[in-house]
Amino acid sequence: MLLVSLLALASVQTADDVAPPSVMTITVQKLPAAFKVDPVVTLTFDSKGVVTSCKTKTTSGSAGIDKVACTQVTGNVKMDPPAAGTTLEPRDATVTFVQEPPKN
Known part of the structure; x- marks a missing residue:
């Protein structure tokens, strides 16, 4: 019984363990060797829902991939304008x- 409880506790994820939703998928010919994970970015918006800034929160392991992520999101993602x-x-x-x- 104790083992089952410990296993259940070990599998519980906190909110910090869950990656935020993906806002876009970018296809590349080749990922750099330094690439480890998909980057997580923090986005800010203007009053029309347009991305005004993008900062890397969790790096992919590749500065180039992180830069491409922000460049693409800034130019292509728009949210519904707020009330x-x-x-x-x-x-x-x-x-x-x-x-x-x-x-091939």
Whole structure:
């Protein structure tokens, strides 16, 4: 009984363990050797829902991939504008990277 309880506790995830939702998927020809995980970025928005800033919160392990993530999100992601008199809170998002399959 104790073992089952300990296993259950070990498998419980906290909110910090869960990655934020992905806002976009970027396909690249090849991921750099330094790439470890999809980067998590923190986004801020203007009154129209347009991304005004992007900062890396969790690095991919590759500065180049982190830079591409923010560049692409800043130019391509837009949220619904907030209700009048309110602002959009900054939010974290994952940017997913996938490598193209090798061409035969």
